[in-house]
Amino acid sequence: MFGAFNSVSLAAQSTTLPFDDIKGNFAEKNIVDLVKEGVVDGTGNRKFEPNKYVTRAEFVTMTDRLFKLQPVNADMPSFHDVSPKSWYYGWVEAAIQLGIVEGKSKTQFMPAAHITRQEAAVLIVRALKVDPGSDSGDRLPYADADQVAPWAAPYVLAAQTLGLMGGADGKFRPTDPMTRAETAAVLDRVLQDKVWNKAIHKATDFGLQIGWQNGLTTSQFEEEIKGTNVNTLVPRWFFLENNQASLSNYADPSLSVWAKQNHKKIWAMLGNHSDPVLTHQFLSNEAKRKTVVQQLTGYVKTYGLSGINVDFENVSPDDRLYLTAFISELSTSLHGVGAVSSIDVSPDLGTDWTEAFDYEALGRYADYVVLMGYDEHWAGDPVAGSVSSLPWVESALNRLLSVVPASKTVLALPFYTRDWTLKPGGAVSEELSLIQQGHRIRSVNYNRTWDADLGQNVLSYTRQGSQHRIWVEDGRSLSLKTMMAEKRGVAGFAYWYIGAETPDIWTSLTNATRYASY
Incomplete structure (x- = not known):
């Protein structure tokens, strides 16, 4: 069974081979290699059963293990026939989320079906992120090339060219099921390639992993952080105020102590209550800016902060130059005490909402620019749609990267979505955390459809006579956005907000970052 690794008994350790039925098999060395890597195990009683056929679920599981991925206990199953209670559920979900494998149909994965040789070729070439091109199969060097399905032909040729899969007696046998020995041979050939081997065994660099605090007490925030990849905390501590104090201070020194003990950094947030009048009064007054900069710099030293995160929203276009000046002044002062500056920005949509952001200048003066990759469709939007579709985020990120270096750019992802009620006069929505x-x-x-263009499941249901629609944010949608951004070399990711996510999200994001690094 592939559901769990079998511990090797003391008796087995004393023998040369891990199984009694592989000596002399063409894949003997491959099997031994993969046992050491934790990719394959036996079927019990020191047997490997090299000639036994491999199911789709088993092949996916071994491929995931080869690439050092973790099983994902996805909050919502991708297929009707892959039960969350099955031993292979997490392995199948992990591969689905990263685009390594697809179902046999939109609703069925057929986990117990034997994987064919041509299906195996498609899966392993796709897992290696090799573009097979669009060869029709005319160049396949096999007598039975005409039996290879058109959708598999480019992958079969790629697998042959890469030295991963070959034929026997001049034939490829595309529809024959893969045996356990054949599977071991293919997977071990990946490991024997020095480039792939190095990539697989390289430690993953997660870069900046920023988590905002929202609606949680300090102790709750600390507890939630423990189960995440977050290494930089953003508590909502400081806000502009219309009084002589200039800033309100909600700092909790105990978080600073906890962060230091747990090797986390704190970038305390400075907010503006989304108040354009208050913000203008502050930004346009050089003396007030200086006072706030001094206060924040003092707080950095008092609370042992590593940085300040500026989150100004609804800023008047007239304050564009003033905002840039403030970030420049703040950055200079923070650098003097060994801290960094960051500013949150909305995607550049060419509207008044973002006119105050001189993206290029902010990227020049701030240490990091955090792109809030959400609210594509927002509260109050009369048109129903995704909070953060893949093409929308990709376009927004590309636009920002045209003026801000990737090394200074952080992509913020949503841990929320919206349940839209569709009405004749326009849609209304309810914000939902992922939980x-x-x-x-x-x-x-519900009815659900995977929209490959949007990179999301679109779910619909009826309640009290009204049609509802949810553009689902989950491990799969967030993984696709993560891999897209990783390709562009961003400095890291931020998450709005910690505590709104389901536990599986962190496994998904870990897998996505790891897989993107290959």
């Missing part, structure tokens, strides 16, 4: 989304989905009878 609430899961509860909502499990409480209704």
